């Protein structure tokens with residue numbers, strides 16, 4: 001059982017949820033987003049965010065998270081200034097989208113490399129010619145499996161900064177991806193629950209998902225990827241904002257709590273991503289690109305299109321060791 005103080009806080013939080021959202025969201029958004037464009041419905045140019053005259057426009061999807069960037073061709077090499085503006089748009093919006101790009105693998109890799117070194121995922125076949133590409137292919141023989149809230153590769157010691165996903169084939173209907181702003185998820189928790197989890201760490205384990213998918217024993221996976229302990233609340237290394245950093249796919253338990261107490265608390269924390277008011281939902285079109293910040297968001301790929309085909313390719317940008325600092 002969790003302590004009665006926290007139990008009460010959780011109960012009152014979930015009971016008074018609607019009221020809290022109504023009162024607190026505008027204030028939290030202003031604080032969390034710290035940006036000129038995302039809280040407004042409408043359009044802003046990259047020039048407004050950086051002072052540089054970049055050639056793209058930013059169209060927010062929701063006040064909480066997500067923006068579509070238009071007027072930019074990612075198949076061409078981009079200048080350092082444009083890369084910096086895209087990076088700023090990513091930090092401001094946590095996930096950004098580009099339509100009609102139809103990148104080949106080389107173009108996808110070049111774009112992603114603009115933001116850092118790329119990782120190789122253990123699910124990538126050993127003989128694949130571009131090993132930094134993770135292909136996610138589903139159809140009549142394989143139902144979509146990415147339908148759980150998660151941030152990518154949190155089982156690494158230094159989990160990914162971000163992922164760039166390219167849509168090669170999309171189903172006639174369905175197969176949307178949902179994104180949640182995990183800074184807002186944290187900001188919306190009651191103060192005593194925030195105090196309670198601050199400073200806690202949790203263990204993230206690759207085997208939770210990939211033992212079955214790769215048909216390996218947990219110990220085999222752990223030889224190369226031992227379970228990792230990360231802060232439950234993580235400070236973003238670029239924005240300084242705190243985010244809830246546990247996810248239902250990879251987080252196993254909270255260090256120092258009894259197993260049932262850990263599970264009960266994790267269940268409540270996992271559930272925060274499911275709040276529609278901190279989400280956006282992206283309807284894919286062929287050739288579209290999504291680029292999300294794994295340090296500040298989670299995503300969920302709706303698996304509602306079986307047996308239609310859906311083929312995506314992902315490049316994943318390496319990140320750094322998560323930490324928490326109280327000064328924000």
Ligand SMILES: O=C(O)CCC(=O)C(=O)O
Nearest residue numbers: 136146152177301312314
């Ligand atoms: O296919 C998608 O939309 C997202 C896939 C996913 O969950 C991932 O790349 O981690």
